[in-house]
Amino acid sequence: MKKPSILLVDDDEVYLFVTKKILNNLSDDLVINTFTDGEQAIEYMDLCMRENVKLPEVILLDINMPFLDGWGFLAEFKKMKPKLEAQNVNIFMVTSSNDPNDLKKAHDFEEITGYIVKPVFEDKMEEILTEVYNGDW
Amino acid sequence: MWKRIVTTSLALYIPLLIFSLFWGYLQKDSLIKNMGEIQQRNILNKSYHLIDQSIILIKITSFWSDVTFNESFSKENPLDSVFISNYIRTMQGLDVYDQFRIIDIHGDEMLRYEKVDKDSMAPAPLQSKTDRAYFQKGLTLNKGQIYVSPIELNRENGVLETPHKPVIRGVTPIFANNDNPTGLAVVNFNMGKIFDLMRTRITGDNFYLLDKNKNVITTNLSNNTLPHQSRMSPLDSSIKKRLELKKLIFSRDTFFMENGSLWVYQNVRTGFEKDMGMKRYADMPDIVTDDDWAILQEIPHQYIRQRLQPIRRNLILFNALTLIVIAIIAMVYARTQKERKNFLEQLKSQKNALVKSQSQLNESNSLVKNANERLRVRNRQLEDFNYVVAHNLKAPVSSMSIIVDMLSKPNNQDTFKELLPKLETISNSISTLTEDVQTYVSILNNKELEVENVNLLLLIKEVENDFVGTLLNEEGKGFNTIYNLDAWHSVKCSKFYMKSIVQNFLSNAIKYRRPDVDSHIIFESAWENDKKVLYVKDNGLGIDMERHKESMFKLYKRFHRSHSGKGMGLFIVKSQLEAMNASIEVESEEGVGTTFKIKFHKI
Structure with missing residues (x-):
């Protein structure tokens, strides 16, 4: 079985560093990719599809980013969804704000699996991974 | 107000005045005519006195033309004494009968009886009447003819008798058996009593009896009778003068006004002439006369005035009443007009006030609308601010809390070394964020914005000069700033913000130009819905609107x-524009260019 693949999209480099560290603490078998904005992330997804590389099962997506924000990423992702075939991609919105507008907007996207407010501590991260992989990670 | 009253009064009064004057004139005319007619009847009555006396005189005189005298009739051989005494006895009862004489053909009286007392006549000394006109006239008469003399003052022995006695004589020739003329019978009537009767007044009128030469025979103004035959007193002269009337030239019946008096002139119809058609003297002998009489009645000025007094009084009374009524009407009319005018003015001012309050309402409505709009903008700005703080401030804080959590766990030295520099990064990003937020808050909080009329052309030129160095790129492609500010070139705004905005646009246009073409930025002013609009167009790289419209x-x-950048420029531009009550929209196409549209609302 292939290693679980996780995609982190956030413009906060400290967050990326810290989150990567947490994930590595949880498991050594995780494939972790990071991007600092939605545009790069969607380009990566596009590339994976074209190269027939398996897409990450978990995407932790920030909302507020330059070039293309979380919503923009979701919009683009929605467009490529028909080509995804049976691949399961769990997108978690990870944001520092518990802005009710954002929360409401998130409900309108059926692509979204969860909405997480920062900070994401180790136990929370474990919970997410357990949920996605049914403990099989 | 008074002017209006006077004008209205005059307009109403003048026609009534004319009418009343005309009515007054008619009244006066009819009154004078009426007085004239009364005087005509009066004259007629007075004429009858004269005519009656004349008839009696003629009848009594004609008696003698039928008496046959003896051929021997003379002074020495007189009439039968019984016959004459009977005659005298009969005649002396007649009031006016004054004298009876028989004069021979030589002019010597043959018989003479005079009235000596009221009821008695007596013989008197004989006189000679050879040179008297009535004797001369008598000689020319045929048998049966009667001569009526003019009225004269009586003379005895050729001298005026005093006191003056006006007499009229009837003369007829007498004949003897052989039809030889024997002499004349002369009867004298004393007219004094008759004149007294005629002089009576029925009103304040003056009476004049005139002969054919318009000499006064008698008048009720003077006691003198026939003054022209004796001596004229000053009074008589003035009366004569008074009767020199311009309108009385012909001896024709008339009445007229002259010298303020009403004059009524009428001839006395004696009817002596047989061809008059009057029956008065049908069985009479021929009547010969050489005089005519006329009666003139004068109604003097004072009396007419007195008679006109009621008319004048009525006229004045009528006019005074009319004036009062008209003045009241005019006053009421003027007051009504004034009240109407006041009412209209009041209505007008009320209407004006209504219009004014309507416009005030509109004004405050638009103020409220404006305030609402601003509040809405402000609300959104606050939400944005909240969002910025929530995301961008919370992010490093949450990272920090994780780091702190990690550090608090038992760790090796490596982890510690790894994590510490991250804290510095966080602190840097927080301080940058704090500065940026401060910039934004200062725009939001700028309550007393200094607003002035800014000449956009000058401002853009000024900013442009700061970018001189960057206008040529490495490939030698130029950059032009184009102005199209014909619609307007000045706008009320904050010069400081406007400068910052133009700087942002210009620097963006230069920064994001396409390297392979000549680049430009166009500033174009326009009017849309009465609002100033500024278009800022470039032909730069453009932005994918589908992706980035919201951001x-x-x-x-x-x-x-x-291109490097912080992502602050357009955010600041929008905030500054909103602070100046302006709004911004954008259109863009990748590889073509970007157009910003700025709408200035009234500040």
Whole structure:
């Protein structure tokens, strides 16, 4: 079985560093990719599809980013969804704000699996991974 | 007000005045005519006195033309004494009968009886009447003819008798058996009593009996009778003068006004002439006369005035009443008019007030609308601010809390070394964020914005000069700033903000130009819905609107990875425009260019 693949999209480099560290603490078998904005992330997804590389099962997506924000990423992702075939991609919105507008907007996207407010501590991260992989990670 | 009253009064009064004057004139005319007619009847009555006396005189005189005298009739052989005494006895009862004489053909009286007392006549000394006109006239008469003399003052022995006695004589020739003329019978009537009767007044009128030469025979103004035959007193002269009337030239019946008096002139119809057609003297002998009488009645000025007094009084009374009534009407009319005018003015001012309050309402409505709009903008700004703080401030804080959590766990030295520099990064990013937020808050909080009329052309030129060095790129392609500010070139705004905005646009246009073409930025002014609009167009790289439409003016948004930038510029531009009550929209196409549209609302 292939290693679980996780995609982190956030413009906060400290967050990326810290989150990567947490994930590595949880498991050594995780494939972790990071991007600092939605545009790069969607380009990566596009590339994976074209190269027939398996897409990450978990995407932790920030909302507020330059070039293309979380919503923009979701919009683009929605467009490529028909080509995804049976691949399961769990997108978690990870944001520092518990802005009710954002929360409401998130409900309108059926692509979204969860909405997480920062900070994401180790136990929370474990919970997410357990949920996605049914403990099989 | 008074002017209006006077004008209205006059307009109403003048026709009534004319009418009343005309009515007055008619009244006066009819009164005078009426007085004239009364006087005509009066004259007629007075004429009868004269005519009656004349008839009696003629009848009594004609008696003698039928008496046959003896051929021997003379002074020495007189009439039968019984016959004459009977005659005298009969005649002396007649009041006016004054004298009876028989004069021979030589002019010597043969018989003479005079009235000596009221009821008695007596013989008197004989006189000679040879040179008297009535004797001369008598000689020319045929048998049966009667001569009626003019009325004269009586003379005895050729001398005026005093006191003066007006007499009229009837003369007829007498004949003897052989039809030889024997002499004349002369009867004298004393007219004094008759004149007294005629002089009576029925009103304040003056009476004049005139002969054919318009000499006064008698008048009720003077006691003198026939003054022209004796001596004229000053009074008589003045009366004569008074009767020199211009309108009385012909001896024709008339009445007229002259010298303020009403004059009524009428001839006395004696009817002596047989061809008059009057029956009065049908069985009479021929009547010969050489005089005519006329009666003139004068109604003097004072009396007419007195008679006109009621008319004048009525006229004045009528006019006074009319004036009062008209003045009241005019006053009421003027007052009504004034009240109407006041009412209209009041209505007008009420209407004006209504219009004014309506416009005030509109004004305050638009103020409220404006305030609402501003509040809405402000609300959104606050939400944006909240969002910025929530995301961008909370992010490093949450990272920090994780780091702190990690550090608090038992760790090796490596982890510690790894994590410490991250804290510095966080602190840097927080301080940057704090500065940026401060910039934004200062725009939001700028309550007393210094607003002035800014000449956009000058402002753009000024900013342009700061960019001189950057106008040529490496490939030698130029950059032009184009102005099209014909519609307007000055706008009320904050010069400081406007300068910052233009700087942002210009620097963006230069920064994000396409390297392979000549680049430009166009500033174009226009009017849309009475509002000033500024278009800022460039032919730069452009932005994918589908992706970025929502994020165009948000903080820390960037659209071109190849160029460094903080993602602050358009966010600040929008905030500054909103602070100046302006709004901004954008259209863009990648590889074509970007157009910003700025709408200035009234400040």
